[in-house]
Amino acid sequence: xxxxxxxxxxxxxxxxxxxxxxxxxxxxxxxxxxxxxxxxxxxxxxxxxxxxxxxxxxxxxxxxxxxxxxxxxxxxxxxxxxxxxxxxxxxxxxxxxxxxxxxxxxxxxxxxxxxxxxxxxxxxxxxxxxxxxxxxxxxxxxxxxxxxxxxxxxxxxxxxxxxxxxxxxxxxxxxxxxxxxxxxxxxxxxxxxxxxxxxxxxxxxxxxxxxxxxxxxxxxxxxxxxxxxxxxxxxxxxxxxxxxxxxxxxxxxxxxxxxxxxxxxxxxxxxxxxxxxxxxxxxxxxxxxxxxxxxxxxxxxxxxxxxxxxxxxxxxxxxxxxxxxxxxxxxxxxxxxxxxxxxxxxxxxxxxxxxxxxxx
Amino acid sequence: xxxxxxxxxxxxxxxxxxxxxxxxxxxxxxxxxxxxxxxxxxxxxxxxxxxxxxxxxxxxxxxxxxxxxxxxxxxxxxxxxxxxxxxxxxxxxxxxxxxxxxxxxxxxxxxxxxxxxxxxxxxxxxxxxxxxxxxxxxxxxxxxxxxxxxxxxxxxxxxxxxxxxxxxxxxxxxxxxxxxxxxxxxxxxxxxxxxxxxxxxxxxxxxxxxxxxxxxxxxxxxxxxxxxxxxxxxxxxxxxxxxxxxxxxxxxxxxxxxxxxxxxxxxxxxxxxxxxxxxxxxxxxxxxxxxxxxxxxxxxxxxxxxxxxxxxxxxxxxxxxxxxxxxxxxxxxxxxxxxxxxxxxxxxxxxxxxxxxxxx
Numbered sequence: 001x002x003x004x005x006x007x008x009x010x011x012x013x014x015x016x017x018x019x020x021x022x023x024x025x026x027x028x029x030x031x032x033x034x035x036x037x038x039x040x041x042x043x044x045x046x047x048x049x050x051x052x053x054x055x056x057x058x059x060x061x062x063x064x065x066x067x068x069x070x071x072x073x074x075x076x077x078x079x080x081x082x083x084x085x086x087x088x089x090x091x092x093x094x095x096x097x098x099x100x101x102x103x104x105x106x107x108x109x110x111x112x113x114x115x116x117x118x119x120x121x122x123x124x125x126x127x128x129x130x131x132x133x134x135x136x137x138x139x140x141x142x143x144x145x146x147x148x149x150x151x152x153x154x155x156x157x158x159x160x161x162x163x164x165x166x167x168x169x170x171x172x173x174x175x176x177x178x179x180x181x182x183x184x185x186x187x188x189x190x191x192x193x194x195x196x197x198x199x200x201x202x203x204x205x206x207x208x209x210x211x212x213x214x215x216x217x218x219x220x221x222x223x224x225x226x227x228x229x230x231x232x233x234x235x236x237x238x239x240x241x242x243x244x245x246x247x248x249x250x251x252x253x254x255x256x257x258x259x260x261x262x263x264x265x266x267x268x269x270x271x272x273x274x275x276x277x278x279x280x281x282x283x284x285x286x287x288x289x290x291x292x293x294x295x296x297x298x299x300x301x302x303x304x305x306x307x308x309x310x311x312x313x314x315x316x317x318x319x320x321x322x323x324x325x326x327x328x329x330x331x332x333x334x335x336x337x338x339x340x341x342x343x344x345x346x347x348x349x350x351x352x353x354x355x356x357x358x359x360x
Numbered sequence: 361x362x363x364x365x366x367x368x369x370x371x372x373x374x375x376x377x378x379x380x381x382x383x384x385x386x387x388x389x390x391x392x393x394x395x396x397x398x399x400x401x402x403x404x405x406x407x408x409x410x411x412x413x414x415x416x417x418x419x420x421x422x423x424x425x426x427x428x429x430x431x432x433x434x435x436x437x438x439x440x441x442x443x444x445x446x447x448x449x450x451x452x453x454x455x456x457x458x459x460x461x462x463x464x465x466x467x468x469x470x471x472x473x474x475x476x477x478x479x480x481x482x483x484x485x486x487x488x489x490x491x492x493x494x495x496x497x498x499x500x501x502x503x504x505x506x507x508x509x510x511x512x513x514x515x516x517x518x519x520x521x522x523x524x525x526x527x528x529x530x531x532x533x534x535x536x537x538x539x540x541x542x543x544x545x546x547x548x549x550x551x552x553x554x555x556x557x558x559x560x561x562x563x564x565x566x567x568x569x570x571x572x573x574x575x576x577x578x579x580x581x582x583x584x585x586x587x588x589x590x591x592x593x594x595x596x597x598x599x600x601x602x603x604x605x606x607x608x609x610x611x612x613x614x615x616x617x618x619x620x621x622x623x624x625x626x627x628x629x630x631x632x633x634x635x636x637x638x639x640x641x642x643x644x645x646x647x648x649x650x651x652x653x654x655x656x657x658x659x660x661x662x663x664x665x666x667x668x669x670x671x672x673x674x675x676x677x678x679x680x681x682x683x684x685x686x687x688x689x690x691x692x693x694x695x696x697x698x699x700x701x702x703x704x705x706x707x708x709x710x711x712x713x714x715x716x717x718x719x720x
Contacts, residue, residue: 014456014720091618096374118678147619258451259507277637318478
């Protein structure tokens with residue numbers, strides 16, 4: 001079964017195609033903005049999900065304070081488009097990046113993060129180039145074992161180091177609590193706050209993170225802002241985390257059944273070069289097919305999605321165009337140079353994924 | 361420890377960066393060309409690995425008969441660059457693709473494949489547009505359970521259907537035997553061949569596939585050509601398959617250690633948006649770090665590679681630039697718009713990944 005819209009998408013663009021429903025995008029933007037406001041924190045959406053200046057501007061127009069970027073290259077694209085309040089939530093290192101950071105400071109108000117002294121020692125080179133202080137927040141590891149200082153004592157020491165370094169100013173703390181770790185995060189933050197205050201410093205930015213953490217937004221006493229990303233599109237992970245429903249999933253991948261090759265099998269023209277091998281933290285299968293929810297996208301070749309239809313009562317035919325909610329939308333968007341925008345059953349146009357592949 | 365070349369790459373391009381050693385690329389091209397010639401089959405390299413017309417032309421200059429593309433969009437890029445013998449090893453469906461295939465036929469000699477009647481029924485639309493017959497090979501499933509007709513009887517029936525369809529001509533058979541399944545493939549092919557001959561048809565193209573299958577190249581009696589792809593760069597999968605050594609790996613990902621965050625841990629600036637979540641068929645870890653082979657790239661966030669250093673005697677420092685042999689190079693190349701070319705310790709320039717993201 002191919003919906004009328006799917007037939008139009010296939011006719012005008014071919015498959016596989018990434019399609020975003022702008023009505024849902026706008027609803028998601030409004031809903032999370034309202035949730036942040038109700039929780040008393042600013043919204044600083046993470047643009048790594050959509051990588052589009054137009055969508056970032058829609059988020060800001062809806063009330064977001066600014067944006068979050070994971071990579072300097074993303075921030076450059078956003079600043080070029082006129083966005084002027086950017087948090088780069090990533091340790092930046094090396095002369096090449098310092099020169100670019102200095103240039104970026106001429107275009108936007110930028111805050112960066114650091115979790116170690118090597119990063120702090122490098123940042124003054126950007127300040128020397130721009131003639132502006134670099135605002136630096138301390139990234140704190142509150143349980144994810146990703147980046148971040150591991151103890152309040154380290155956070156305090158690094159904050160003091162930042163404040164004592166010519167060309168840098170201490171901005172505050174960036175945290176990314178685990179979904180069950182908000183009490184620990186509070187303890188970490190309270191200790192770090194007391195320590196920096198004892199050193200005469202005051203954080204102006206206290207940032208918490210994550211769309212799956214929307215259910216905890218505002219829980220950290222002292223937080224000034226939250227950094228949700230995935231909420232603009234949502235995906236199977238968000239639904240599994242209980243922060244979105246299927247009707248909140250604004251992006252679907254349209255793919256064609258190109259082969260059946262056996263009664264219990266089928267092949268989609270979307271493989272790991274479209275949907276990616278990201279399991280979404282261990283979800284079963286590589287996406288949900290809306291037309292055949294019992295079908296399983298069992299595995300991938302680069303351009304083949306292998307359908308297991310053994311549990312499926314309805315079987316697609318060769319030529320059917322189906323819609324797939326991906327496991328993890330952020331990595332899927334990053335595969336394509338543009339997405340197709342629709343409203344209801346109408347195609348609106350295409351939107352460049354302008355910061356696609358800006359991995360440095 | 362950062363090598364002098366790695367320091368230069370970081371200074372000139374920043375990290376993460378994909379770097380190809382052109383001496384190794386040339387050696388790999390020559391070695392596989394010689395192996396095909398020794399086995400008495402033509403070489404039709406699969407360009408899905410490099411997606412670069414320049415490298416495709418180097419393969420042809422070394423003696424390759426033509427190229428293989430997985431997607432129509434890849435073939436369009438290659439034909440635009442002047443390559444004129446192209447096998448598209450994929451079922452093509454839908455009016456949008458038929459119009460493009462017709463246009464492509466004006467620029468290059470194209471052969472496509474089909475494994476079902478729906479695909480065969482659609483292809484005459486391309487012929488009607490181009491005024492040229494479309495050459496169609498029957499894709500046969502010889503054990504991989506991907507696309508392909510499952511029995512010789514189906515192959516014969518589809519070949520007859522192709523030959524009987526106005527605008528189409530029967531080209532032959534495309535097979536992709538499993539590494540241990542060459543006897544079965546031979547049996548399949550022999551039966552199919554006898555069947556089409558009985559119908560007055562003669563295959564001109566009998567194509568086997570895969571770089572891991574280079575150890576079996578020429579084994580199928582009757583094969584006219586082989587379609588190796590990954591061999592131009594190689595990767596951990598190829599080494600694990602026993603068809604390449606580490607010195608044959610021509611592409612490495614240069615990444616910076618941006619955080620240590622604990623004595624047994626570390627963070628690379630290359631995550632799933634650079635190295636992808638492809639496990640390379642179940643390899644342990646997400647790539648081999650040449651400077652720290654005992655270190656494990658244990659998991660990913662989108663822009664973070666999580667290092668597990670518990671088994672590693674040597675520990676990288678923040679700021680170190682390391683080189684990673686990826687699990688599956690074909691999907692990693694597809695993440696970037698360009699790669700950096702080097703010879704020995706010298707940077708030669710950059711090479712566009714011209715067909716990157718051409719997924720339709």
